[in-house]
Amino acid sequence: MLNTPPRLRFKKYGALIALSASCRSTCPRARVGSSLFDSGKRVAATGFNGVPSGQPHCDEVGCVMVNGHCNNTVHAEKSAKGTLNGRKLPGGYVFVTHRPCRPCFDEMVELEVAHIGFLTEYRPNDDREYIEKVCREKGIEFEKLPFDIKDLLKELLTFHQGPGGLLVQKPWLTISDETPY
Numbered sequence: 001m002l003n004t005p006p007r008l009r010f011k012k013y014g015a016l017i018a019l020s021a022s023c024r025s026t027c028p029r030a031r032v033g034s035s036l037f038d039s040g041k042r043v044a045a046t047g048f049n050g051v052p053s054g055q056p057h058c059d060e061v062g063c064v065m066v067n068g069h070c071n072n073t074v075h076a077e078k079s080a081k082g083t084l085n086g087r088k089l090p091g092g093y094v095f096v097t098h099r100p101c102r103p104c105f106d107e108m109v110e111l112e113v114a115h116i117g118f119l120t121e122y123r124p125n126d127d128r129e130y131i132e133k134v135c136r137e138k139g140i141e142f143e144k145l146p147f148d149i150k151d152l153l154k155e156l157l158t159f160h161q162g163p164g165g166l167l168v169q170k171p172w173l174t175i176s177d178e179t180p181y
């Protein structure tokens, strides 16, 4: 038997796609990414926070701050939804790097998804009661994903150091706990 690392579990896969999408963010206030899946666990859309196309990026001209938020950007979840051309994702899944804000949460509820997971808390008390109430009513699972970002990246690295992996020749590459973020 080969010593094969197991393939990524679905929720880690969704989280890593959201994390990858966040690397396209152009707002230095928060690098947010999202991934949307249908009920069959097929990816339907990805998004990141950034200015509407044609506008100058926050990274270039600075953010427009209103009440502690950057008002310049389209949020990652809304941006992903915009590519669906009105298609809904009943029973589907949403993964976001940060806890969704209320307007984005509402956009995801409109899609009829059944699961919303995020990697990092962000303003955790904003609209908490509202979000919990809607989730109860609609049977939506809303969770902070129990994954450490460094562990997710380690798992990716380990997988690709196994049989058939892209880094199989590079077993010395590691992310140690002592490595600073």
Ligand SMILES: [Zn+2]
Pocket (backbone or CB within 6 Å): 026, 027, 028, 029, 058, 062, 063, 064, 070, 071, 072, 073
């Ligand atoms: Zn910004």
Ligand SMILES: [Zn+2]
Pocket (backbone or CB within 6 Å): 075, 076, 077, 100, 101, 102, 103, 104, 105
């Ligand atoms: Zn939002």
